[in-house]
Amino acid sequence: MVDFSRFPLRPNAFSERPLNIVKPEDKAAFALLMELVLLETGSRAAREAWQKAQLANVLGHAQKRSRFWAARIGPGKASAVKLRKLPEQTRAEVLAQVKGEGPLLTRADGVATKAHFTSGSSGQPVTFHVSEANAIYNEIRSFAQYLMEDRDLRANWVRLKPAPPMPAPGYKITRADNFAGRLGGLFAAGKATFIDFSTRDLGEVMRLVKSCQPGYLIVPPRYIEMFIEQAGLDYLKSLPLKLLIGIAEGVPEELRKTCESIGVTFVSTYSCEEVGVVGAQCRTQPDCFHVATSNVIVEESDDKVEVDGKALGRLLVTHLHGYATPFIRYDVGDLGTIQESCPCGHDGPVVTNLFGRLLSSVKRRDGTRASLYVRGQEMQRVHPLREFRIRQTALDLIEMDVVSDEPTPEGALKLADYVRAVAGEEFRVEARFVDAIDWGPSPKRLAFRCEV
Incomplete structure (x- = not known):
């Protein structure tokens, strides 16, 4: 349950107009925030009914707008299609569909689209299209996580991200007064700072981070390891950290425990460029990621890969808001298993044994893999x-x-x-x-x- 008395609001958060509570310019973002929280924390039966309807909408749209998807889905009603009966979608197929057909939204739809792309860490960069609605969802859903986890919104938010080589001084800083983004008219949240860097001067990077006084630091875990190597735990202790959030790679268990030894929680996020957030790490069960059911359906493939003695399936993601470029049973390249609920009591699907990409595992002569x-x-x-x-x-x-x-x-x-x-x-x-x-x-x- 979200208790708004625990979150700082701006003194002028509410409207002064007759018969209004939230200002008209803030209503749409706040309504979406509440819808996402209601959906992901409410009735499982209602949530699954919503997902079924949204899946039919996406399939029907793709079937109507795309020759590729019409052939793949078939001529029947989209609402009658069984998701598991559809073929898996590969990166090569995404590239071919996008190249041949472009975005499946047009100006007549009244929704702006733009080209987007993955980092290419898989070895095969993917270009695709996203809509303005996707950007709005991703921003609001990210902020909703802080409310659902009852986090302190007053803390500063900093994202540290390595970038391709850039001119001196080798970094770029972008700032915002409020990390609530579109909801900044309501919530008095801390400052947001984006640091993109290519400099090899780790000391300078550490200085930049410290100057922002981060409460929430979003960072590839290996940089936290590098900070500890260079300056010890005293550096982390000198920051007002409330939470470390790992991106781009998993958080090693030993590093997590090291951070916990000084009272700093280190969690992972599970997301991908193609669809946005996929899951959020459970606060009490580190091996479990609660699936972002307002955004995706996640399946585990029938064929398994043995990694460290565990039989893991390839994770297939269906984007429920993928109207510009559909991702339906898309093989994201990650391995894991799916459970129907979490030991913490969360009544929704979770991803466990999340290993990451096959590219991150060493292949043995007998065909098995190991981390x-x-x-x-x-x-x-x-x-x-x-x-x-x-x-x-x-x-x-x-x-x-x-x-x-x-x-x-x-x-x-x-x-x-x-x-x-x-x-x-x-x-x-x-x-x-x-x-x-x-x-x-x-x-x-x-x-x-x-x-x-």
């Missing part, structure tokens, strides 16, 4: 380094590029031995020092990538 996570802190103890990238380029070969101020043959051998000990003795590991790592245009700099 490969190498901590930068441990690597530093083996040999001083500033940056590294690891790739599996053959079934028996792992290659490693390292940027270091002390490149030595002995150091390369030590690093190779360390990675071999983590990955397994069946692999050959070759480590080499380089002046710079060619990460490509993607802002997601994956520390490990399987190319087999």
Whole structure:
């Protein structure tokens, strides 16, 4: 239950007009906020009925506007289509549909669209179209999470994101007075700061973050590890942190526990560029992500992949607001399992055993896969380094590029031995020092990538 007495409102939040409570310019955003909270916390039966209707709407729209989808869905009524009977959708099919047909919304629909794209961390960047309604939903749904979790809205909000190379000083800062966005006319929320950076000066990045006094820091987890490596836990203690929110990659359990030891909770978000939010990590069950049922339906494929001894399915996502570019049973490239409810009592589907992409797992000769996570802190103890990238380029070969101020043959051998000990003795590991790592245009700099 959302108790608004716990959240700061602006002194002039309410309307002074007769027969009005919320100002007309704020009503639409506030109505959507309440609809999302009602939907995701209310009756399961009502929610599933809504999802069924929205699925029929999306299917009917795609069937009518797209030759690709008309052939895929068939000539029958969209409301009679069983989702699990439809084929899975691949990245290549998205690219072909978008290239051949463009956005499935036109000016006559009265909804603006624009081209969008993924980071390309999967190796196959995807270009697609999003509508203005998608942007509004994503913004309001993100803010709704803070209300549903009863968070302190007065705290400052900071997003730290690595970016492709940019001119000196190597970073760009964008600020807003209120992280409530479209709801800023109602809620007296903290300031929002977006920091995009390409500089290698980690000390400067840490200074920028501290200058913002973040209560909520949205950041790739490996940068928190790097902060701890450079300045210890004292740096995190010096920030007024209420919550760390990991993006672009999972939060390692050891790092989560380290942060909890100083009273800082570190949670993950599960989202993708194509559809937005997919799930929010449970506050009491870290392995469970409550599916954002106001946005998506998530399925687990029938075929399984064994990772670390667990049989995981590929996660298939259907976007309930995908009218510009439909994503229906879309293979996002992640692995996991689906449960009907959460042990915490949440009465809705959850994703568990979320592993991430196949590209993030090492492939063995027998076809099974295993996680490969190498901590930068441990690597530093083996040999001083500033940056590294690891790739599996053959079934028996792992290659490693390292940027270091002390490149030595002995150091390369030590690093190779360390990675071999983590990955397994069946692999050959070759480590080499380089002046710079060619990460490509993607802002997601994956520390490990399987190319087999």
